[in-house]
Amino acid sequence: MKDVYLLSGFLGSGKTSLLSHLIEQFKTEGLKPAVIMNELGKLAFDSRAVDDGIPLKEMLEGCICCTGSEKMEAQLQMLLEGEEFDVLLIETTGAAHPVEAMDAVLSPLFASRLNMKGIITVADCKRWLDRDKMTPQTRMLFFEQIKHAHLIVANKIDLLTDAEILNVTMQIQALNDEAPIIQTSNSKIPIKLLKNMEATLHEKEVQEAAIGKQLSLSSRLHKFEEPVDQEAFEDWVRKLPDTIYRMKGYVPLKGHKNPFLFQYAYGMVQWLPEYMKMSPEIVIIGDQVDKLEIIGDVPND
The missing domain is CATH 3.30.1220.10 (CobW-like, C-terminal domain)
Structure with missing residues (x-):
């Protein structure tokens, strides 16, 4: 069984930085990671953060949930059949709903081969403070990404005062009191925090917030x-x-x-x-x- 981690978070929150840090740490432990990266645009700029030699599949122009689970399953099938790796990291676009993306991974086709460890959501603390300036639809997606995380990375705390850090942390914890919160700058977390994750879907109502539906x-x-x-x-x-x-x-x-x-x-x-x-x-x-x-x-x- 290969462990799978899904990286979620709004646009510009620091997901790619987190991905790079995790890749280096897994390699240090002697584990070979593979990566699936999802881009909203036509060009795979973020994929250039992935080192040569790391198995990489890219999904462009749309989030996993909108592109379709069939395409995601095809990428997973190609990785499993054509590449050697120990752990899989999936970085979703900032417009993806994390539960919809996770559902795309949990196919019966891979039940005996992939172990979904959970959703790691990178929350931009600076953006959280100004969340009322977001449109209602994008603010709902921002909340949903945090609400359904199994681990929350409260990122960019270096841009906040101590009082703001405390305030943001308490407010995010109130939105999702089941997930541990890790305060970071530049999305740096030790992979030992990932080891005990377990992808049990929270008993919470899932609000659709996918690009092409409510979002513009x-x-x-x-x-x-x-x-x-x-x-x-x-x-x-x-x-x-x-x-x-x-x-x-x-x-x-x-x-x-x-x-x-x-x-x-x-x-x-x-x-x-x-x-x-x-x-x-x-x-x-x-x-x-x-x-x-x-x-x-x-x-x-």
């Missing part, structure tokens, strides 16, 4: 035809509406040979130099992204 979350691929000024680009980012939750990709900057890896989540940006000539494009995720005016006014695909 969508993704947009934007290609840059010319380098942009970094200061002007960051000024554009600061003026984005609250309904833009996540951006990631490669932005060509004036004065630099290669595009920079760019990440945006909840008002915070990160730039990292890239030493290869990556395609200059970003994926934008949020509500009504088709109406967003992008710097340079370059048409998207």
Whole structure:
């Protein structure tokens, strides 16, 4: 039996960072992890965080529950038949309902081969404080991801005061009093905390919150035809509406040979130099992204 962990959490919460930390720790223990990553956009930017040599399957353009359990079962079948691994980590898109995603994994086809250990939800503590600014639909999904977790990673506490950390922790615990809460920065948790997890579905009503149903979350691929000024680009980012939750990709900057890896989540940006000539494009995720005016006014695909 191979243990399976499902990583849940809203867009930009820190799931990919958690995935990277867990992969390294499993490898240190002599265990070979395999990964299934689900992207809301057309490009698998997050999958570049997975080391070479790690079996990886990708599901693009939609959450597991919306893409269909048949496609998920096919990915699992290919992993089980074609790869050697000891533990499976599944990172869902930030628009996925965790219970719907877990149901897709719990197929009778794999009952004797996969042991579903549970849902690990990464909760963005900073976003929690401003949850009332979210649309009702996205706020409900945010709550559902926390409500149905077996382990909660209260992430980004380094951005909060001690009083805010206490307040957030108590409020999240009130929403789900069955799951342990681990306070973290950069989603760093020891894998020993995962060993005693058990995926018993909570006796709670599951509210549907899948993309394509109540949610209007969508993704947009934007290609840059010319380098942009970094200061002007960051000024554009600061003026984005609250309904833009996540951006990631490669932005060509004036004065630099290669595009920079760019990440945006909840008002915070990160730039990292890239030493290869990556395609200059970003994926934008949020509500009504088709109406967003992008710097340079370059048409998207």
